[in-house]
Amino acid sequence: MHRQLPSPALIVALVALAVALTGTAIAADVVPLAARARVADNAKKLGGKTPAQVARMPGPATTLNGKTADQIASAPGPTNSAAGAVVYKQATQTLHPAEIVDTTTACDAGAKAIGGGFQGPADNLIVTYDSRPNAEGTAWRLRLASYDASDAQVTLVAVCLK
Secondary structure, three states: OOOOOOOHHHHHHHHHHHHHHHHHHHHHHHOHHHHHOOOOHHHHHOOOOOHHHHHHOOOHHHHHHHOOHHHHHHOOOOOOOHHHHEEEEEEEEEEOOOOEEEEEEEOOOOOEEEEEEEEOOOOOOEEEEEEEEOOOOOEEEEEEEEOOOOOEEEEEEEEEEO
């Protein structure tokens, strides 16, 4: 009797199966962090305390420099805020019927344009073809077109970051 050899595809499949079945076992020995990941670092700090014992432990907010949590909460916050770093610059533009205009609304010196747009009359058809900062990033550019029968007064806005 002639014995048939396994096909190359069967050999590759068996090797892949063996690697897949032993892959995680080998990874636990090969990868040093795999063993460390079994126990969380914070769990070691608890020293075997029960959840009830952990709940009674004072937290950093109740013991910070001898202040209570209420004293810490009533302390004034920082004087700076993100809202103070954003400035809106406005300009006006008249759009004539069937006119396409390029406009630029500049930020103050040292500020960067991070956004922009316009506000116009609700009953006029105005289309934005382009809206982006200028090449230097110091102003906001708009390309607007009016498709209305009458003039439209629009307010251009640049959002500037100090």
